[in-house]
Amino acid sequence: MSVAEEPIGLPDYLPAHLGARREPGPDHEIRLLVAPLAFLRTSRMLRDAGARFVTLLLADTPEPSLMGVFALRGDLVVLRAPIENGSISFGSLGAWWPAARWAERELVERHGARAIGIPPERALTAPDADVLDPRVRGLDVFSLPYGPVRSGIFEAIQFVIETGGEDILRLETRPFFKHRGMEARVVGLRPEQAVHVVERIAGIASVAYACAFSQAVESALGIEVPQRAECWRAMHSELERIASHLDVIAKEAETTALSVGQARFQILKEQTMRLRARITGSRFGRGVVIPGGVRFDGRIETAELLAELDALERDCQRDRRLFLGTASMVDRLFGGGRLERALVEDYSAVGPLARGSGVSTDARHERPYGDYRRLGLRVVTARDGDAMARVNVRFGELTESLRILRQSIDRLATIDGELTVEITGARNGAALGWCEAPQGELVIWVEVRDEVIHRMHVASPSLRNWALFDHAFPKDVLTDFAFIEHSFGLTPAGADR
Amino acid sequence: MLEWIARGLSKRRVTTRYPAHTEPGPPGYRGSVSVRDAGGAAPELARVCPTGAISVDGGDIRLDRARCILCGDCVRAAPERFAFSERYETAARSRAGLIAGGTNEDEEAEPARRALGEQVRALKRSIHVRHIDCGSDGAEEWEIQALWNPFYDIQRLGFFLTAAPRHADVLLVTGGVTGPMRAPLERTWDVMPEPKALVAVGTEACSGGLAAAGGLVAGGVDQVLGVDVYVPGSPPAPIAIMHGLLLAVGLLREEPSA
Numbered sequence: 001m002s003v004a005e006e007p008i009g010l011p012d013y014l015p016a017h018l019g020a021r022r023e024p025g026p027d028h029e030i031r032l033l034v035a036p037l038a039f040l041r042t043s044r045m046l047r048d049a050g051a052r053f054v055t056l057l058l059a060d061t062p063e064p065s066l067m068g069v070f071a072l073r074g075d076l077v078v079l080r081a082p083i084e085n086g087s088i089s090f091g092s093l094g095a096w097w098p099a100a101r102w103a104e105r106e107l108v109e110r111h112g113a114r115a116i117g118i119p120p121e122r123a124l125t126a127p128d129a130d131v132l133d134p135r136v137r138g139l140d141v142f143s144l145p146y147g148p149v150r151s152g153i154f155e156a157i158q159f160v161i162e163t164g165g166e167d168i169l170r171l172e173t174r175p176f177f178k179h180r181g182m183e184a185r186v187v188g189l190r191p192e193q194a195v196h197v198v199e200r201i202a203g204i205a206s207v208a209y210a211c212a213f214s215q216a217v218e219s220a221l222g223i224e225v226p227q228r229a230e231c232w233r234a235m236h237s238e239l240e241r242i243a244s245h246l247d248v249i250a251k252e253a254e255t256t257a258l259s260v261g262q263a264r265f266q267i268l269k270e271q272t273m274r275l276r277a278r279i280t281g282s283r284f285g286r287g288v289v290i291p292g293g294v295r296f297d298g299r300i301e302t303a304e305l306l307a308e309l310d311a312l313e314r315d316c317q318r319d320r321r322l323f324l325g326t327a328s329m330v331d332r333l334f335g336g337g338r339l340e341r342a343l344v345e346d347y348s349a350v351g352p353l354a355r356g357s358g359v360s361t362d363a364r365h366e367r368p369y370g371d372y373r374r375l376g377l378r379v380v381t382a383r384d385g386d387a388m389a390r391v392n393v394r395f396g397e398l399t400e401s402l403r404i405l406r407q408s409i410d411r412l413a414t415i416d417g418e419l420t421v422e423i424t425g426a427r428n429g430a431a432l433g434w435c436e437a438p439q440g441e442l443v444i445w446v447e448v449r450d451e452v453i454h455r456m457h458v459a460s461p462s463l464r465n466w467a468l469f470d471h472a473f474p475k476d477v478l479t480d481f482a483f484i485e486h487s488f489g490l491t492p493a494g495a496d497r
Numbered sequence: 498m499l500e501w502i503a504r505g506l507s508k509r510r511v512t513t514r515y516p517a518h519t520e521p522g523p524p525g526y527r528g529s530v531s532v533r534d535a536g537g538a539a540p541e542l543a544r545v546c547p548t549g550a551i552s553v554d555g556g557d558i559r560l561d562r563a564r565c566i567l568c569g570d571c572v573r574a575a576p577e578r579f580a581f582s583e584r585y586e587t588a589a590r591s592r593a594g595l596i597a598g599g600t601n602e603d604e605e606a607e608p609a610r611r612a613l614g615e616q617v618r619a620l621k622r623s624i625h626v627r628h629i630d631c632g633s634d635g636a637e638e639w640e641i642q643a644l645w646n647p648f649y650d651i652q653r654l655g656f657f658l659t660a661a662p663r664h665a666d667v668l669l670v671t672g673g674v675t676g677p678m679r680a681p682l683e684r685t686w687d688v689m690p691e692p693k694a695l696v697a698v699g700t701e702a703c704s705g706g707l708a709a710a711g712g713l714v715a716g717g718v719d720q721v722l723g724v725d726v727y728v729p730g731s732p733p734a735p736i737a738i739m740h741g742l743l744l745a746v747g748l749l750r751e752e753p754s755a
Contacts, residue, residue, distance in 0.1 A: 126677070127677050128677070129677065129680070129681055130680075148630075148677070148678060148681055149629050149662075149681050149685055150630075151660035151661075152628075152658070152660065153628045153638050153641045153642045153658070153669075154630070154638060155630045155633065155635050155638055156629075156630040156631065156632070156672075156678055156681075176677070177632075177675065177677045177678055178630070178631075178632040178633070178672065178675055178678070179632075179675060179677075179713060180632055180673070180675060180708040180711060180713050180714055181708070181711035181712070181713040182707075182708065182711070184711060185707060185708065185710065185711045189547075193547055193570075196547055196566060196568045196570075196707060197547075197707050200566070200634040200636075200701075200706070200707055200708075200731070201634065202634060202635055203633070203634030203635040203636025203637070203639075203732060204635045204636055204639055206636070247639065258501070260501040260502060260504060260505040261501060263505065263646070263647050264504065264505070266643075266646035266647060266648075267508075267511060267646065267647055267648065269646075270643060270646055270647075270648045273643075274523065277522065277523050277526055277734075278523045278524075278525075281525045281526050281527045281581070282526075282527055282567075283640075283732075283734060284636050284732070286567075286568075286731070287527065287567075287568060287569055299524070299525050318504070319504070322500055322501055322504060325500075326498070326501070491635045492630075492635070493633065493634045493635035494635070
């Protein structure tokens with residue numbers, strides 16, 4: 001009996017198993033070509049194999065194709081079926097895979113695709129604030145529209161709540177009030193111009209968007225970024241994560257009327273924003289990350305940065321202890337907005353939301369990119385799936401981000417050299433880029449033709465996770481709404497693009 | 498709870514004393530772009546700007562801050578002509594007031610401005626603010642929320658947040674106004690009682706910013722409703738928004754742009 005010298009990896013057996021042809025692609029991208037009729041069957045097999053749905057899109061490289069992206073054990077499987085005779089028609093994935101529903105509706109409503117067997121639903125991408133469309137029948141049941149004009153300083157999104165007065169009988173989340181067409185906006189721009197647009201898709205995750213986009217361009221054109229740039233990218237990303245997590249925690253304190261707690265976490269967040277402004281000249285870390293590297297070194301002395309991080313960590317620990325020791329706070333979050341693990345997996349949710357329900361998924365760990373290939377990462381998870389679990393995950397990640405920052409500062413002292421490489425050589429290419437944004441895994445597909453962006457598609461964590469929000473109120477009442485929404489920690493701008 | 502109180506008291510005061518004392522951004526902060534040398538420019542210079550904020554007319558550079566997203570492409574391309582300024586205050590009461598370099602066409606608007614100031618001054622120290630998002634990138638919301646954090650504590654100046662537009666004196670609008678948000682915006686403004694002021698927060702609200710070219714946004718709030726104060730910036734910092742709010746209620750005098 002002969003023994004194979006190396007274990008057979010997924011990339012080797014998958015094509016044969018799925019009846020697909022393997023095409024060359026960059027690391028962590030398993031590109032498979034299938035016949036249009038086999039697209040549905042193959043996606044189904046991927047789901048059965050434990051894959052997570054990422055997105056559906058229309059690609060134009062190397063030829064017009066319907067493309068499905070799935071995350072499977074440390075790789076992204078990119079399923080491509082050529083479009084024949086210009087008509088885009090495919091068997092509905094959303095009919096049996098809840099995670100695919102919204103992505104599929106976007107294809108159908110925006111790009112004229114035909115999904116056979118798609119469940120009938122209200123139009124997703126052209127929302128009308130005045131149409132309530134109630135579905136629950138019963139005495140005293142009424143529809144309560146919440147949004148798109150919110151009662152507070154929040155982004156526009158609408159929730160239609162059907163209620164008998166207290167219980168939430170049915171909830172419908174309606175995104176796309178803010179669709180600005182940012183993906184189409186980059187077409188024809190050079191990568192370093194396009195990054196200005198990309199940074200403004202979701203303003204509170206500018207660094208994550210710039211990183212994922214830049215990595216996609218670099219991967220498409222086969223560019224290797226200097227290590228010093230990768231190190232800075234990781235640092236800017238972690239500072240962004242800290243600010244975002246502190247923002248969620250402050251908002252949770254606010255909704256439970258814990259004034260001092262709210263003030264404390266707001267102070268820590270503002271200090272983080274000011275620190276970012278000192279390092280990059282922008283409170284949101286904009287204008288630093290570009291395809292090919294980073295524009296400049298952080299404008300702060302190492303000792304000063306370390307002192308800031310130490311102070312932040314000390315304050316965070318103290319306030320966390322108080323926060324978690326406040327009965328009124330914990331009582332509120334405990335058991336609120338519980339999401340079962342199976343549901344989270346059905347919807348292929350990502351980020352702190354998925355990790356709070358015991359799903360250990362983190363792009364930094366699954367498909368390490370940039371400096372995360374060298375930095376160790378502890379993926380923080382919690383099992384309960386409630387608002388408390390999601391807050392706990394964020395607290396854990398604050399500590400982890402600070403640890404990564406310190407590790408990066410040490411690394412930075414050992415790497416000299418350039419911050420950017422010139423984008424020369426290849427003028428064409430297409431690839432995925434990804435990173436773990438504060439809201440969860442962000443994946444961007446970029447096609448470059450003759451040195452300009454030909455097509456871009458964003459699979460935002462906010463859109464993917466929001467599909468789950470309709471199910472976040474199994475036992476909760478209207479007054480629980482705000483803190484459950486905050487525990488999701490998503491941004492409509494990223495979802496709507 | 499006592500522990501929280503002790504924790505709060507153990508920390509020093511962090512609140513800014515703005516506007517009594519001015520507060521600049523940290524060194525290297527990209528608050529706004531100013532024109533260092535406006536004369537004798539080549540027409541091609543206008544092309545470096547991704548939002549068309551720069552125009553060259555007869556060799557004279559004009560920079561429209563309502564369109565500027567602070568990306569710095571111009572500063573990198575022509576550092577002898579453009580520079581970043583760390584100053585937070587960028588708001589103006591008219592689009593013309595946001596144009597740097599060239600001549601200032603703002604003088605005609607002066608009587609209207611004074612009238613607005615008089616009108617809203619009656620509300621001094623009890624001004625209720627409402628916010629509506631019409632397609633921002635989400636960063637403006639963070640910066641407006643920050644006004645109520647202990648660093649800025651805008652309540653000390655008499656600004657309160659209200660959930661009901663019917664109680665609001667000032668409407669903060671973010672975003673370049675997407676199709677589905679147009680009607681909600683008009684309705685929100687209509688039900689606000691007089692006197693009232695509308696503040697456009699962020700470059701997207703001032704001109705549509707980068708999204709304007711896509712055609713899915715109206716290209717600024719003033720394409721839909723009259724704007725009383727423009728606060729450009731991508732996003733404007735909390736102090737910049739505070740400056741805009743104070744301008745809107747006539748508590749501050751506007752400074753001519755550099």
